[in-house]
Each structure stands twice: as C-alpha cells, then as structure tokens.
Amino acid sequence: MSTTNAKSHSGNGSRFDLDPPREPVSAERSPYQAITVSRSYEQVVRQIAALIRTGQLRSGERLPTERELGSAFGVSRGVVREAVKVLGALGLVEARQGSGIYVLHDIPTVTRAFTLSVSPDAESVERLFEFRRTLEVEAAALAARRRTEAQLAEIVAASEATARAVELGDLEAFGAFDNVFHGAVARASGNPYFEVAVATARQMQQDVVPFISDRIGSVRSAILHHQNITAAIGARDPEAAARAMAEHIVYTSGAVTARLPEETPIEAGVGGGA
Amino acid sequence: MSTTNAKSHSGNGSRFDLDPPREPVSAERSPYQAITVSRSYEQVVRQIAALIRTGQLRSGERLPTERELGSAFGVSRGVVREAVKVLGALGLVEARQGSGIYVLHDIPTVTRAFTLSVSPDAESVERLFEFRRTLEVEAAALAARRRTEAQLAEIVAASEATARAVELGDLEAFGAFDNVFHGAVARASGNPYFEVAVATARQMQQDVVPFISDRIGSVRSAILHHQNITAAIGARDPEAAARAMAEHIVYTSGAVTARLPEETPIEAGVGGGA
C-alpha cells in the first residue's frame, strides 16, 4: 500500500494529488457486483482527463514533466507514462520527446488510437462522409430542438467567423472556425455522445484528407450553408436544420471527392465477406 | 538504433517480429510533409491489432507474456506494457494480473477509454439510446442497400439464434446473440465506421446498464423486430429496414428506461452552456 499514500510532496503540485482508494460506493443493484481494482494508471488518467475536461488545463498548455507528475501523484514514472499513452490514445494529450507533454483537445477523439488499430492506409473517404452525414444531420435536428440561447450564440458567432475568414481569404482560419461551428452544433444537441463522435469523425477525416478546402469557391457556398443551418437552429426547426446540414455535407463531400485520385467509386458489397 | 534490429530471437515468436522502420512512402502532395517518427510501442500496437483484426488471434485467446512479447518484438517490457495499455483502451485486449493478457473483441470499442475520461458516474441512458438509434437505423438502411448474400446469411443466423435463445428461456444467450445480430447488421452496412461506432455504443450501454433484458416479455417482441429487420434487409428495402430498426430501438429504450430509477426525464438544454 505504498501507491496511495498521499505524501505531501514538494513544488507546485497542488492540482495533482492521488485520490484515496475510492471504493465503489455507487448503488449496487445485486450482490457479488463485479469488483474492479483500480490500477494506478487509471486514477492518473481520470484526474488528468478531469482537469482537461473542466478547463483547468487548457489546449496547448504543457503538463508537468513525467517525473514531477510521478512524485505529485505518488507513483512511479512508468505508471505516469502508461497513463499518458492512454490519454494520447484519446487524443487529449501529446508527448513530444525532449520537450514535454501538451494538451491537444478538451474533448476526447480517438483518432490516433484508431489509426493505430484500423489500418495505416487510407480508407475510402466516401465512407467517412457517409458517417459524418448521419451524425451531423441528426445532431443539427437535435440542436434545433434543444439549443439554449447561449449555445445558439456560439453557433452564430462561429458561423460569422467562418464568413469573415473567407472574406479575408484565410483558408486556414476558415478550417479552424469550421471545426468550431460544427462542434458548437454538435454540443447544442445536448447529447455528449454526438459531440464526441462528431469531433472524432471530423478529426479522423482531417488526418486522412488534410487538403480539404483549398478552393475558395467551395468555401463560399459553405458559408451560405452555415447560415442556413444557423437560421434553422435559431428558428427551432429540426427538419430544416437537418435538410440544411445534409445539403452542406453532401456538397462538401462532392467537392472533396472530386479532387481525389480515382479510387473506390462507391461499389456495393464492401467488407470482403467470405 | 537498437530498437529496430530484427534480432533472430528464440522461441515461438514467428508471428511477433517488429517491422523495419517503414518510412512514409505515401503520395506527398506538398513538400515539407510532416514527418512522424514511429515510436516503438506504436509498432507493437499495430502488429498485435492487425493479428486480432485478421483473426489470427481470436477472442478469448491468451497472448504471450509481456516478457515473451518483449523478446519477440525486440523491445523492453516497458514498451510492451505501454502498447498493452493502448490496446486495452481500444477494448481489444484485457490484462489480468497473475493470469495473462487476453483478447476481448476483434473490432475496437473505445468504451473503457471513454469511461476513464468522460465521467465515472452514469450518464443519462436516454442519450445513449438516442445515439444508438441514429447509428443503427442508418446502418440498417445501408445494409439493405449493400448487403451481400453471405452477410444476409449471418444476419438470418443471428436472428434465428436470438429466437432460439428466447424459446429456451436463456436470457444470457439472448444478449450475446443480440449483440451478434446488431453487429452483423452494422457490418453489412459496408461502412467500417458504423461498425465500430455501433459496437462502441452498445458496449458502452452494457457497461452502464448491465441489466437490460431481464423480462421475458420484452425480448419476445425483440425477436419479432429482428425478423422484421432481417426481412427488410433481405428484400433490399432501405426504408422498411430503417423503420423496423427504429421501432425496435425505440421499443427497447422504453422497456429499459421504464425500469430505471427516476432520473433526468429528458429536459431540454443540457450541457451547462455559457
């Protein structure tokens, strides 16, 4: 029991203390509930993930060094490294050799973990757009039903930001605000699973196809779509929101895939079933 | 450069050899492409994940010990442990102290990683059903369009297996075959992203609500739903498949949430904006 003694360490580590062993006090519906001995690295993952989710660790910020985290949590450096690997698989942090550990996003996207497991070569981009369309269309409809005023304000602001970026011809800024816009719509759905899934799908696509909107023409129509989506969500019209989002993604899909090398048109019966 | 020399090790390690450093030979569209140094643990993850995905390592099978994997890959035990952590976050394997490392699923589900990062307490089950419904309804429609004969045979077999399990009153078997059925439908969609997302959502739900179908009445109607879904996919009727799947999930959702403690009815405006 040397792993959980909260030794009063030195330095700045006020935010990094390992909780007491926290036995499962939740409602136990039946006896013989599956006991789960919490590994040390899991508690480290929980705490750092909570700090990121609650905004106490911002995107881009650097974490303490592995050794400092180890002494702060009262665990060895190896445990910290294992926790960092899991956090990296969730897309929350990134470790750079010689530099440190940095926060990437504030909501988990399992992109990197998937690219390690699914396959190194590019899957068909068509499938990814199909997936995104399903998720984002429904998210837009839900957002039209449930959005709060604050969430609508976020969507409006992001939509205007994309328009401004296009006016300035800054395609990189457009891409960033485009992500903000779609993320805000997904968040306004009130369903965290949609939010995570949409962020994951978009991140995955940008890993595979990093050269999305290199033509100013396609982004011009994108800002019109954004305005339509925003208006429908503002009017609390789910059908219109779904229609506008579907139109947006289908159009974007066409613009992107037209610029791709000739591959896998659509072809029924994928999956190599024996 | 001691990490990548494929030393001719001893023992059984014919399937576990570290690939040569594999520089990115893909199409480079612009100069100054971002270089990515592949860490040792990533290559271990790739190889083991590939073995699981291709079926060379079956579900339930035990991997070699960490020490054996280390000598087989030519890396230290610490690297193997970091790789196992990532594979565990993907839901592919599970390490049991004193016993070994076992394969859990053959397709990645990020359940465990999410439960570490999102929150330990149970989210609203309603949101999870909403997410599942969106995914599985579209997957059923896609399956009706693209399914192969072999995939249809899988779906039919799984549907009949659930019916047989209900006849025998074996609810546990019903749950297992129910997972097989929905997984087969998702796979028949021809879109691997749907397959992974559906499996993840279902696994997540079963982690949160492990006591789903404890009433024989609700599962009886479930097998009727399965037959309707199967028939629609067999007839290549996307609309009917989507309708049948929606009815199935909405019904199941009602049956489950009715048995839940009074919590969070639906309530618009979640997410704590501002």
Added chain:
DNA sequence: CGATGAAATTGGTCCGACAATCTGATGATT
C-alpha cells in the same frame, strides 16, 4: 476424490541508467 497449501507463473510497480530529441543561449561568421 476433494481440500489444502506451497511453488511457479504473470501482470503491477518501482528504481536507476542511458539514448534521442528538443530548447534556448552563446558565440562565430558573413
């Protein structure tokens, strides 16, 4: 034959050391 307990196996954790890489400062060169 079943129960018991010791021994072996295996993952979990800790520690120390070195290598590879990045960062920033310093100084030399143009």
Added chain:
DNA sequence: AATCATCAGATTGTCGGACCAATTTCATCG
C-alpha cells in the same frame, strides 16, 4: 545586424533489473 554553428540543459524514449501482488498449477494430505 543578421544568420548559422555549437553547446549545455531539459525532457521524453528505452532499457534492464528487482520486487510485490494476484493468479494458476500441482504435489500433498486427509
């Protein structure tokens, strides 16, 4: 003055060994 080369420090990446904790295996005993 600006640019480049070099160096020292810091930090992650990897290695090897050691010990602990949980599990499994198996000989022993009742």
